[in-house]
Amino acid sequence: MTLYPRCPALLVCVAAAALAQPRSGVRLTDVTKEAGLAFVHNTGAFGAMYLPETMGAGCAFLDYNGDGWMDILLVNGMDWPAHKKQRTTPKLYRNKGGGAFVDVTHASGLDVEIYGMGAAIGDYDNDGLPDIFISAVGQNRLFRNKGDGRFEDVTRAAGLIGRESFSAAALWFDYDSDGRLDLFVANYVRWTPESDIFCTIDGRRKSYCTPEAYRGETSWLFRNKGDGTFEDVTVKANLFDSTSKALGAALLDFDADGLIDLFVANDTQPNKLYRNLGKGRFQEVAVASGIAFSEDGKARAGMGTDAADFDLSGAPSVAVTNFNNEMLAFFRNTGDGSFKDIAPTTALGPITRGSLGFGCLFLDVDLDGWPDLLVANGHIDEVQGAHHGDSGRAQSPHLVWNRGGRSFLDIAAEAGRAFVAPKVGRGVAVADIDLDGDLDILITENGGPAHLFRNDLQSDNRGIRFELRGTVSNRDAIGALVRVEVGGRKLSQLVKTGSSYLSQSELPLTFGLGHNNRADRVTIRWPSGRVEEFSNLAAGQTYRCVEGAGIRERIPLASRPRPASTNGPR
Amino acid sequence: MVLFSPTSRSLVGLAVTLLAVGLFSWYALRQVEGLSDLQTRIIDRNRRDSLQLLRIQNNLQNLGFSMRDMTTRTAGYPVAAWKAEFERTRFDLDDAFRIEHELGPTSRSDQQQQFLEDSVSQFWAAAERAFQLSGEGREEQAQALVRDILQTRHASIAGTVARFLVMNNEAEQKAAAEVRAIYSNVERNIYYFLLAAVVVICGTSVSLILQNRRVFRSLDQLSHQRQVLARKLITMQEDMFRSIARELHDEFGQVLTAVGALLARAQKPETSTEKLAKSLRETQQIVQEALDGVRSLSVRLHPNVLDDYGLEGAVEWYVRHISEQTGLNIECVKEGDFAGVVPPETAIHVYRILQESINNVVRHSDSKRAWVRLRRNARKLELEIEDRGVGLPEDPRTAEGLGLVGMRERAELIRGSLTFSRPAEGGTLVRLEAPLTA
Ligand SMILES: Nc1ncnc2c1ncn2[C@@H]1O[C@H](COP(=O)(O)OP(=O)(O)O)[C@@H](O)[C@H]1O
Numbered sequence A: 001m002t003l004y005p006r007c008p009a010l011l012v013c014v015a016a017a018a019l020a021q022p023r024s025g026v027r028l029t030d031v032t033k034e035a036g037l038a039f040v041h042n043t044g045a046f047g048a049m050y051l052p053e054t055m056g057a058g059c060a061f062l063d064y065n066g067d068g069w070m071d072i073l074l075v076n077g078m079d080w081p082a083h084k085k086q087r088t089t090p091k092l093y094r095n096k097g098g099g100a101f102v103d104v105t106h107a108s109g110l111d112v113e114i115y116g117m118g119a120a121i122g123d124y125d126n127d128g129l130p131d132i133f134i135s136a137v138g139q140n141r142l143f144r145n146k147g148d149g150r151f152e153d154v155t156r157a158a159g160l161i162g163r164e165s166f167s168a169a170a171l172w173f174d175y176d177s178d179g180r181l182d183l184f185v186a187n188y189v190r191w192t193p194e195s196d197i198f199c200t201i202d203g204r205r206k207s208y209c210t211p212e213a214y215r216g217e218t219s220w221l222f223r224n225k226g227d228g229t230f231e232d233v234t235v236k237a238n239l240f241d242s243t244s245k246a247l248g249a250a251l252l253d254f255d256a257d258g259l260i261d262l263f264v265a266n267d268t269q270p271n272k273l274y275r276n277l278g279k280g281r282f283q284e285v286a287v288a289s290g291i292a293f294s295e296d297g298k299a300r301a302g303m304g305t306d307a308a309d310f311d312l313s314g315a316p317s318v319a320v321t322n323f324n325n326e327m328l329a330f331f332r333n334t335g336d337g338s339f340k341d342i343a344p345t346t347a348l349g350p351i352t353r354g355s356l357g358f359g360c361l362f363l364d365v366d367l368d369g370w371p372d373l374l375v376a377n378g379h380i381d382e383v384q385g386a387h388h389g390d391s392g393r394a395q396s397p398h399l400v401w402n403r404g405g406r407s408f409l410d411i412a413a414e415a416g417r418a419f420v421a422p423k424v425g426r427g428v429a430v431a432d433i434d435l436d437g438d439l440d441i442l443i444t445e446n447g448g449p450a451h452l453f454r455n456d457l458q459s460d461n462r463g464i465r466f467e468l469r470g471t472v473s474n475r476d477a478i479g480a481l482v483r484v485e486v487g488g489r490k491l492s493q494l495v496k497t498g499s500s501y502l503s504q505s506e507l508p509l510t511f512g513l514g515h516n517n518r519a520d521r522v523t524i525r526w527p528s529g530r531v532e533e534f535s536n537l538a539a540g541q542t543y544r545c546v547e548g549a550g551i552r553e554r555i556p557l558a559s560r561p562r563p564a565s566t567n568g569p570r
Numbered sequence B: 001m002v003l004f005s006p007t008s009r010s011l012v013g014l015a016v017t018l019l020a021v022g023l024f025s026w027y028a029l030r031q032v033e034g035l036s037d038l039q040t041r042i043i044d045r046n047r048r049d050s051l052q053l054l055r056i057q058n059n060l061q062n063l064g065f066s067m068r069d070m071t072t073r074t075a076g077y078p079v080a081a082w083k084a085e086f087e088r089t090r091f092d093l094d095d096a097f098r099i100e101h102e103l104g105p106t107s108r109s110d111q112q113q114q115f116l117e118d119s120v121s122q123f124w125a126a127a128e129r130a131f132q133l134s135g136e137g138r139e140e141q142a143q144a145l146v147r148d149i150l151q152t153r154h155a156s157i158a159g160t161v162a163r164f165l166v167m168n169n170e171a172e173q174k175a176a177a178e179v180r181a182i183y184s185n186v187e188r189n190i191y192y193f194l195l196a197a198v199v200v201i202c203g204t205s206v207s208l209i210l211q212n213r214r215v216f217r218s219l220d221q222l223s224h225q226r227q228v229l230a231r232k233l234i235t236m237q238e239d240m241f242r243s244i245a246r247e248l249h250d251e252f253g254q255v256l257t258a259v260g261a262l263l264a265r266a267q268k269p270e271t272s273t274e275k276l277a278k279s280l281r282e283t284q285q286i287v288q289e290a291l292d293g294v295r296s297l298s299v300r301l302h303p304n305v306l307d308d309y310g311l312e313g314a315v316e317w318y319v320r321h322i323s324e325q326t327g328l329n330i331e332c333v334k335e336g337d338f339a340g341v342v343p344p345e346t347a348i349h350v351y352r353i354l355q356e357s358i359n360n361v362v363r364h365s366d367s368k369r370a371w372v373r374l375r376r377n378a379r380k381l382e383l384e385i386e387d388r389g390v391g392l393p394e395d396p397r398t399a400e401g402l403g404l405v406g407m408r409e410r411a412e413l414i415r416g417s418l419t420f421s422r423p424a425e426g427g428t429l430v431r432l433e434a435p436l437t438a
C-alpha cells in the first residue's frame, strides 16, 4: 500500500488511500450468531500448562445427511482426567438450508468426550455417506456414518484401538489407487501428562514448552482393507520416521504424474515431501526439492499448510504457516519438481512476519480466478506473547489477495471489522454454506469461540461449482484433478482432504470465472486415471459429475445481491 | 657565540621517533600475526571439530533413542522400520565423521582414531544384520542383536566421542592460556614503548626550549649592541663635525682675520715700505701656519700616507708620529714583504685598528712602552699591539666603548679575527689576523 505521510487533512488521506488501493469487493459478514453457532473450545487448561492446551482445535465442513447443504463439525478438547469440572464434546451443526444451523450433536451420537485436535472427513466405506475421523491426544477415533443421522464409533472394529499419541492433522486419500480411501494421521510429539516437562521463560512460572522439549513421533498410514478394517502400512509405504513432529499435512500432485503426493509440515523439524512412487510406496524428497527448510536452511515451526495452483501455472505451490518472526513459507513450484520460497522476496514476507500462523488455505475469495490465501493467526500463550513484546495471544487473520500471481495485498481489514478483529486463530475451513457461488469461512479459536463469516462479495465476478462422485475411483473422488479453462486462463484444483490446520473444507470445488459467464472447457482427471472433458459450462451452477457418466445434475446457485457500488471489480 | 641549528636536532629527534614507531608497529604486527595464527590453527579448528563432535553426539543420541524404541516399545514396529531413519542418520554421521577426521587435532593418537573407526564400522555392520534379520521375520534375534551388540558398540562410540570432546576442550583451554600470555606480553611492551616515547618527547621539548631561549638571548644582546653602536656612531659624527667646525673657526677664522687685517693695513697710503714688507712677512707666516693646520686636519680625516706609502709605510709613519707626539716608547717590528699585497680596502681597516689600539694604550693603559708587530705570511696578515699597562677590565661589559666595537666591526669586514688577551707579564695584547687572498 502506498503511504502518504504528509497529507494536509485526514480527508485527503482517506481519499488518496481509497484511490491508491485497489478494491477487491470482498465483504465478510460475521454470521456466527444468526447462524446459531454457540461453541466455545475447551482447552482443559487448569494451570499445569500442558502442551496440547495451546494447539487445538480444528473444524470441518461435511454434508453428513446428503441434503446438499454443508454442515459443520467443531472439534473440542476436554478437561484433563484428574481435573474434571465440565463435560465438553465435539459439536455437529446441521445446515437447515441457506446458512442457518442447528446443533445435532446429541442426536448424531457424537457427544463423546475426546481430547480432540483435528478432523478428517471421508467416505471410507464408499456408501455415499461421509465418515468422521477425529485425531486426538490419546486414543484417535473413527465414526462411521450410519445414514440415519447417527454416527457409530468403529475405532475398535476398524483396528485402530491402541493408536494413542498426540495426533494432529489427519487426511483421507487413496494412496494405492485401489478405489478405497486410506487414512494418514500426522503425529506431533511424544507427550503424555506423565512425561510433561517443566518449561519456563521467566525462570519462575511454568510456561508452555516448545516442541524441542519432546521427541518426535512417526506419523501413521493405515491402508483400508475394504472390510471395514485398517492395516498399518507406515513402514511398508516408507513413511516411518520417528524424528518428525508433524502438525499439518496436504495432498498435492507436485510432479504432475497423476499420483497423489503427500506434504507434511513439521514443527522445528524439516518438512517432508513424500513422492508417491505408485505400488503403495513413497520416497521422501523434501530436501532435494527445496521444501524442507527456509531459504537460509533453517527448519521452521511448520503448523498449517495448503497446496494450490496459485499462479495458474498448472503446478501446485505450497504454503506453510510458521512461528512469528519466521514468516510464512510460500514454496512456489518451479515446474521441474523443485520449490522456491518466494515469501521473503514478495509482499507475503512483510505481511506474515509478525504473526504466528496456524490454519491456512487457498480459496478464490473474490472469484477472479486467482486463488487467494487465508491465514488464521494467534499466539501460543500469554507469557510467551508478553515476552516477545506482543499484546496477548490474539492476532488478526490475513486474507492475502492474489493479484495476478505476482502481487499480494492483505485485504483482511477491507473484508470486515469482525473478520480482522484479533483472534487466537487455529483451524480454518471454507464451504459455500448458502450455495450462492462464493466461499464462506469458518475460523476456530483456541480456548474461544468459532466464527462463521458469510462472503458477501461486492463484485460481478461469477463462480462455478463441481461436486464429484467416483465410481471406479473412491466415491468421494479425493485425488481428482479438475481443470477449468476460462478466458484464456487455465485454473486447476484437486479434490482433497487435509490441508489447513486440523481442519477440512468442503469437498466440492468452487472456481472463480471473473466476469466470464461460462467456462470454456472443463477437464476432470479422476483418481482412476480416467479423463473426462466438458465444454461451455455456464457459470452460477453446481455441476454434479459422476465418474464415467458425465454431468448428472446441474443445480443453479442462488443469485447474490448485485454490488451496491460500481468501484468493486477491477 | 656558536649557535647549533635547532632544526637539525629536531629532525634527528623526529627520525628517531619515526623509527621507534615503525619498529614497534612491526613488533605489534608480528605478535598479532602469531595470535591469529594460533587462533586459526588451534582454537578455530578445535571449535569446528567440537561442532562436528556435537553433531555426531546428537546423531548418536537419536540412534540411542531409536534403539531403545526398537527393543522396548510394545505396540511398536519391527526393527527394520528404522532402516530408512538409520540410513539417513548414517549419511549425516559419515559426513560428520569425515569432516571431524579432517579437522581432528594432531594430538589425538592413531590408536584412538582407529578404535573409533573400527567401532563405527562394527556398529553399522551389526545394524545391517539386525535389519536383515528383522526383514526375514526373525524379530527376536534382531532385537537381541540390537541389545547385545548394537547398544554396546553405540556406547563405546559415544564414550570415545565424549573423550574427544574433553580433549578438545582441554586443548582449547591451553590455547586460550597461550593467547592470554601473548596479550599480556604485548600489553606490557605497549606500556614500555609509551613510556619511552614520553621520555623522548619530553627530552626533545626541553632541549628545544633551552635552545630557543639561548637564541632569543643572543638576539637580544645583538640588537642592544647594534643600538649602542648606532647611537655612538651618530654622536661621533656630531663630534667630528663639531671638531672640524671648531678647527675651521679657531684656526682659519683667526688666520684669515689676521691676513685680512694685515692686507688692510698694507693698503693704507701712509703705510711705509718697511711696514708693508713686515706685514707681508707676517702674512706669509700666518698662511704657512694655516697650510700646516689644513694638512694636519686632512691627515687626521684620511691618512694620505696610506695611499702614498702603503700599509707598511703608514704604520711606520704613524708609530713615529705618535711617539713624537706623546712620548710613548713604541717598538715596531715588521716581518715579511708587504709591497702591493695588501689591497687598499683591507689596509685602511688594519690601519684604523692600529690607530685605535695605540690610542687606547695612550689613553687607558698607563703604560710607558708599547710593541707593534706587523707580520705577513703566505696567506694572512698579523698585527699585534701590546702594552704593559693595567690591562682590559675583567668584566667585558665595562669595556664597551665605541673603539672596541668599531675594531671588531672592521675585523669582521675584512673577514679577519680580532682577539684581546692579557699576556703573562700583564697589560693588553690586541691581535688581528686577516686573510690576504680575496
Ligand atoms: N690598552 C688598554 N689598557 C687598558 N684599558 C684599556 C685599553 N684599551 C681599552 N681599554 C679599556 O677599554 C675601554 C673601552 O675602550 P674603547 O672602546 O676604545 O673606548 P674609549 O677609548 O673611547 O674609552 C676603555 O674605557 C678602557 O677602560
Ligand SMILES: [Mg+2]
Pocket: B356, B359, B360, B363, B401, B403, B404
Ligand atoms: Mg678608545
